[in-house]
Amino acid sequence: MKVTSCRFECSAYRPEDEPRSGSPRVLFLGRSNVGKSSLINRLLGVRGLARTSSTPGRTQSVNFYKVNEKFHFVDLPGYGHANAPRSVRESWASMVEGFLERCRDRVVLAILLVDARHGATKLDHVMQEWLEAQEIPYLVTATKSDKLSGNGRASARRTLEQDLSGDSLVALPILTSAVTGLGVREIWSHLDGALGGD
DSSP states (O other), X not given: OOOOOEEEEEEESSGGGSOOSOOXXXXXEEBTTSSHHHHHHHHHTOTTSSOOOXXXXXXXXXEEEEETTTEEEEEOOOBOOTTSOHXXXXXXXXXXXXXXXXXXXXXXXXXXXXXXXXXXXXXHHHHHHHHHHTTOOEEEEEEXXXXXXXXXXXXXXXXXXXXXXXXXXXXXXXXXXXXXXXTHHHHHHHHHHHHTTO
């Protein structure tokens, strides 16, 4: 698919803040500082569209990006950062779970990002269980793979294949890097299939 246009549409803190269109949605989920914004920027080929931060827990809203005026990339708040305010941590689950329930019929694919260097955490498994329970098709990507050696990348992929398998998983984990572009073409091939070539 060729990206002909992309733009930040809005940040939603409440259901009424979300776009009302019935456009298909691609979700990006992962722990804080796993690289969701960086991967979104790389996939869309626009540096700085999705704001990145070195401070984990910075994104506390659901951010919507309109792509080709046809579908949305949706960046959900990162989970699992202990230094985020307690009120934010406590509201995270209800915000994200409520979003998934409201938008289930519009989600064509969820991309679950896991840091290749650390593997799947307990919270990554919880997120996977939510996706499975909602029967949302998802793809696992191992981010920051450029920071590993060739053997390290192969080992990380094997571990994720064992740790994160499920009925709604659409493919084996993909090694990715927002720096080098590793895995971007492979992710787009799955997005093309999920979006029906839109």
